[in-house]
Amino acid sequence: xxxxxxxxxxxxxxxxxxxxxxxxxxxxxxxxxxxxxxxxxxxxxxxxxxxxxxxxxxxxxxxxxxxxxxxxxxxxxxxxxxxxxxxxxxxxxxxxxxxxxxxxxxxxxxxxxxxxxxxxxxxxxxxxxxxxxxxxxxxxxxxxxxxxxxxxxxxxxxxxxxxxxxxxxxxxxxxxxxxxxxxxxxxxxxxxxxxxxxxxxxxxxxxxxxxxxxxxxxxxxxxxxxxxxxxxxxxxxxxxxxxxxxxxxxxxxxxxxxxxxxxxxxxxxxxxxxxxxxxxxxxxxxxxxxxxxxxxxxxxxxxxxxxxxxxxxxxxxxxxxxxxxxxxxxxxxxxxxxxx
Amino acid sequence: xxxxxxxxxxxxxxxxxxxxxxxxxxxxxxxxxxxxxxxxxxxxxxxxxxxxxxxxxxxxxxxxxxxxxxxxxxxxxxxxxxxxxxxxxxxxxxxxxxxxxxxxxxxxxxxxxxxxxxxxxxxxxxxxxxxxxxxxxxxxxxxxxxxxxxxxxxxxxxxxxxxxxxxxxxxxxxxxxxxxxxxxxxxxxxxxxxxxxxxxxxxxxxxxxxxxxxxxxxxxxxxxxxxxxxxxxxxxxxxxxxxxxxxxxxxxxxxxxxxxxxxxxxxxxxxxxxxxxx
Numbered sequence: 001x002x003x004x005x006x007x008x009x010x011x012x013x014x015x016x017x018x019x020x021x022x023x024x025x026x027x028x029x030x031x032x033x034x035x036x037x038x039x040x041x042x043x044x045x046x047x048x049x050x051x052x053x054x055x056x057x058x059x060x061x062x063x064x065x066x067x068x069x070x071x072x073x074x075x076x077x078x079x080x081x082x083x084x085x086x087x088x089x090x091x092x093x094x095x096x097x098x099x100x101x102x103x104x105x106x107x108x109x110x111x112x113x114x115x116x117x118x119x120x121x122x123x124x125x126x127x128x129x130x131x132x133x134x135x136x137x138x139x140x141x142x143x144x145x146x147x148x149x150x151x152x153x154x155x156x157x158x159x160x161x162x163x164x165x166x167x168x169x170x171x172x173x174x175x176x177x178x179x180x181x182x183x184x185x186x187x188x189x190x191x192x193x194x195x196x197x198x199x200x201x202x203x204x205x206x207x208x209x210x211x212x213x214x215x216x217x218x219x220x221x222x223x224x225x226x227x228x229x230x231x232x233x234x235x236x237x238x239x240x241x242x243x244x245x246x247x248x249x250x251x252x253x254x255x256x257x258x259x260x261x262x263x264x265x266x267x268x269x270x271x272x273x274x275x276x277x278x279x280x281x282x283x284x285x286x287x288x289x290x291x292x293x294x295x296x297x298x299x300x301x302x303x304x305x306x307x308x309x310x311x312x313x314x315x316x317x318x319x320x321x322x323x324x325x326x327x328x329x330x331x332x333x334x335x336x337x338x339x340x
Numbered sequence: 341x342x343x344x345x346x347x348x349x350x351x352x353x354x355x356x357x358x359x360x361x362x363x364x365x366x367x368x369x370x371x372x373x374x375x376x377x378x379x380x381x382x383x384x385x386x387x388x389x390x391x392x393x394x395x396x397x398x399x400x401x402x403x404x405x406x407x408x409x410x411x412x413x414x415x416x417x418x419x420x421x422x423x424x425x426x427x428x429x430x431x432x433x434x435x436x437x438x439x440x441x442x443x444x445x446x447x448x449x450x451x452x453x454x455x456x457x458x459x460x461x462x463x464x465x466x467x468x469x470x471x472x473x474x475x476x477x478x479x480x481x482x483x484x485x486x487x488x489x490x491x492x493x494x495x496x497x498x499x500x501x502x503x504x505x506x507x508x509x510x511x512x513x514x515x516x517x518x519x520x521x522x523x524x525x526x527x528x529x530x531x532x533x534x535x536x537x538x539x540x541x542x543x544x545x546x547x548x549x550x551x552x553x554x555x556x557x558x559x560x561x562x563x564x565x566x567x568x569x570x571x572x573x574x575x576x577x578x579x580x581x582x583x584x585x586x587x588x589x590x591x592x593x594x595x596x597x598x599x600x601x602x603x604x605x606x607x608x609x610x611x612x613x614x615x616x617x618x
Contacts, residue, residue, distance in 0.1 A: 037461070158601065168587065271461065274462035283576065314460075316459075
């Protein structure tokens, strides 16, 4: 048995490496594009031709901010020079300092990051923990009662604006029933041990639910579609013919084959969650990145806005890239160079 | 084209027909909405925060205005912004995706990178930056939504064009010496009309949601104009006293968004003709 395995290994490795290298090379122009696009956003800021238009139509920008922008980004300099400066700052990871409190942007982001990671991490975990079994069961029996009911429920969730859901849940659980706090991180930041943890979890409950259900509806429909397509494939029928139970055939064969494309689509969930964070963190006064971004937009704190846009996009690119590479390593067709 | 359009709608599943009915109903409400404009802007502080009753079906808001009238008056604004923003997104998306898929090669590689770049940004990040930094106007909101959502349409259009490109009639047209623009407009466009329609319906749902989110966050339409999101933005401050301020405008939004989504789903089923959605 050692023979064929070795052949695959020898034949497989260059194909995987070729794929990974190609994928990484393709990411370079994308990364460059992200930097350029953020640079363009900067041109909507004060001191640029666009903002002059803005001043006319009544959107005023404080003189100090405008002067600051000119000094920081050299907006009176010619375009290529400005772009060069911007690139060199980005490469040195120099994110500048906040206009609001003059502290380094990196410091403000580090403060907010744990809150967003907690919220989005829990939401992502719940999304996968619910979407996968739901999608596999529904996809395993298309058009069954379970499929129809879960399909309709997911469809309704998919069409529900998160801010509306948040307001309704607050009304029900915080105002009427008084089970959960309206907003905030904790009622008593000093509380430690079990009571402190429970208090924090109670504060997390509603924001996590509001952030989860949208991506849950999105992802469960993808899982369902993948499994529904795979279930009639020959290898699933063969597994059934070999005497595997319906459940085993579904999870071990149909789902595992549907899983691969789902891994790459997971990369698209991240920007969705970050978008959701902006609204949810605002409603629930949650001091994470989404709230920092929104507050920075309102206070025209451009260095923070640009830094967060850049970080959000680069993080998404990194996750997508990692997912694509994981896909290549996991899929024998890509690994051996025998498939698409 | 009208014959095939009729056939298309006969193929619509029941849920899609219901959704179409709701959409038509919403546009009728929108057409007659000026009737309610007087009571929608009638500020009576003695009537503030009244719960729903026969006099005020949806209750009243913090300034004593009738919420039902306000929701009705907001209908054409939310619908029109959704429709135009989706049109901008479709136009840009299908132009980029179509060219990318049809021309292939270096153009495809370049345009695909562009699509990937925009897709990397959390939509709301870009949307907020554009909406807040551009001078406030309905046009700015429409542009902001259209310019952030087109990559999805572009990917869809590219895939459809790639499919249609390999078909015999396209090759025949090419052999017969038709120009690129002629092939694109006369041969490929009619064949991507169904996917275009599906994309458009999903796009309208998304654009209405996006506008509502912006207005809810306070960076949407400037003051006198009101959309459902704008009405909802007053709700959090009164969440302990007036649940109706949150419930009803959101219900209108939910109804509209699900109707457009359901219609899109139905159109997709009808266009694949196989039944059973994918």
